[in-house]
Amino acid sequence: MKSMDLFVAPDEEMIEIYRLSGHRYPAPLAYKKENEKIEATLILDGIHRWSAYKECGFKKIEAKHWKMEPVDYETNKIALLLEGARCNLKHGDRLSPRDKKQIARDIATSDTECIYTEEALAEKLGVIRQTVNTWISDIRARQKAGRDIIIIRLNRLGWTQDQIGEVVGLSRNRISEIVGNANFSEIDTLLSQGREMDYIARHYHMDIPFALFLHLEGRTDQEKFKELGWGLRTWDQWNFNECDERFGDDWPGRIPAQLVAHTLFYFTNPGDLVLDPMAGGGVVSDVCLVFERRCESFDLAARDNRLEIKYHYWNLKDKDWPTTKKPDLIFFDPPYYSKKPPPPCISSYSKEEYEKFFKGFFLLAHKNAKETTRIAFLNADWRDFQSTPALKEPQNNSITIFDYHRILSETGWKVTHRIECPLSSERMTGNEVQKMQDKRILGTVGRSLLIARRVV
Ligand SMILES: C[S@@+](CC[C@H](N)C(=O)[O-])C[C@H]1O[C@@H](n2cnc3c(N)ncnc32)[C@H](O)[C@@H]1O
Incomplete structure (x- = not known):
């Protein structure tokens, strides 16, 4: 059992x-x-x-x-x-x-x-x-979001009217009318009456990131950080204990929206195109919407409440890039190496296959990028530390951030920044920590964001 x-x-x-x-x-x-x-x-x-x-x-x-x-x-x-x-x-x-x-x-x-x-x-x-x-x-607000909101959302994320028409089953002209007639001027009145954002989202049948987008449209990035209640980090250590639940769906491995917002702030400009190859719960597209970046998202798990995430299965033999648009930033948050989830998730690969997968992906990205494209790659060290004292850890299976650095360099990318975004250690119970201390087990909560630019 x-x-x-x-x-x-x-x-x-x-x-x-x-x-x-x-x-x-x-x-x-x-x-x-x-x-x-x-x-x-x-x-x-x-x-x-x-x-x-x-x-x-x-x-x-x-x-x-x-x-x-x-x-x-x-x-x-x-x-x-x-x-x-x-x-x-x-x-x-x-x-x-x-x-x-x-x-x-x-x-x-x-x-x-x-x-x-x-x-x-x-x-x-x-x-x-x-x-x-x-x-x-x-x-519930996202589930009840009306069709027009979905259309305007896709439009603001940079989808063409033809692309939107195709997924929602309407003609290009109809899409153009809906986008042209959108009017949410009442939002500011509701806010000045002291209404909360989730009341407004419910009132208009829209999701909260969309309501935030309407409220903050045209403001500077710095003003948006302030309005969202996020401190703007000036140094290369970004630790956020909690995910901001207004952004993205509950999803295994969901990352804090603040981490994405900081990446957009330092490495893109408003209007730039962000590509999210493994989008999961959609936190990147939600943040892009509010910070007025365009966004293309892909994942194995495409679903009805997230039409902006298109189905794509990246695999070891990939030759095809799923879009013709060249991104300014590729925000890549793959599942970390763990050997646990079943195929087709890439975590199930052996160490050799996992490394080979990234080699193939970075080469393909290099071929389909602009001269100025950057990659933001989030990953963590994987060491075999479970129940093993640090001195006895087997090393042949581990993959660390140095390996990803090497693979990026071998595939035409130069790492320019390493930003530490540690995971919270609060999930460990006192007893677990005690056991680790007794056995001299060295756990890992480190997670790094590597920023790389394309070498021409
Ligand atoms: C760590 S999660 C991304 C989490 C996301 N950034 C968020 O905050 O919600 C990684 C995603 O990669 C997707 N994935 C794993 N292997 C894939 C593959 N071979 N092709 C496409 N997507 C894949 C999984 O479905 C999962 O949603």
Whole structure:
């Protein structure tokens, strides 16, 4: 059986309490996952109880089943999340407000038809409706964004009227009319009446970055930083503990919008074209919209609520560049080397393939770039440090920022800046840190943004 409690990271103290109680506690709740090559039973509720059994050496335990037949995770995700939340409400306050917020956001993201109201979620999670509203209003605003808003958004990101017409199924003339007749002058009146941005976004059925774009259009970059409440970093150390949830969707590996904004501030000008080859949750295009840069985005995961992200699968044999427009900046935030996610994600590559992939990508980018194009490449050192004292770490598998520097140099790019953008270490529990200290394990929270210019 695998641990897959849907919300909580195991808390060592809880496990200890269960362990000491001599296993006098109800069996964990589990479900069988369908479509797996190996049949897997996953824990829906009771990760601490399961861990306590495991730590005591149990190889087999009893579990209650949510449903006897195997279930497909994707189609049952909301039901599973709600069942887990319901169980957690019954046994004390195990879900922190942060966990509940994440569940509410996960459900809202999957529930594109907006079937679950804020009231319904509030009841299931044991909080008041206003709390759910502050947690999910940005997601709901994006889901309800009207067609005209999507058209104007794509237009401001630099799409031609033909390209927009093709994805929304309207004629070029109709697109031209919609773009020409757009009028949101009431926004400033609403703001002067003290209305909040999410009220305005809801009122106009628009997403929050679009409302911010309308409000800040024509201002300088410096003024935008100030209005967004972001300090403008003057030095090459950019650490931001939290992602600004107004920008981008909840997405694995989502990066802080402030990091993107600083890159645009120092390495592009308003009106420049930014290419985001692996766009994920779309934080780069949202920031480009507000900072008035054009943007072309690609990803394996194209979806209906993000029409600006076009499907493209980059692979080891790539010869084709998916666009004819030459970018001023390529903002490249690939999945970091980890060997974990399944293919076709590039993290599943071996070290040799992973390096080869970047070599191919940078060569292709060089061929399709302007003389002045820059690459902003975000990545982190990967070392085999799990459970291994620093002196005993095997080195042959590691990939560090020096390797990326080398590959860029070999493919026609000169690294001009290295900016440190560390990840937050707050996610580690006190116990984990203690274990690492005891065993002299040196973890890594470093992450670097390399800026490279094209060598002609
Ligand atoms: C680290 S995430 C990007 C996160 C994004 N910057 C954000 O803040 O939301 C990397 C993305 O690369 C995409 N990806 C991985 N392998 C890919 C491939 N071979 N071709 C296209 N996209 C790929 C994944 O789908 C994922 O969305």
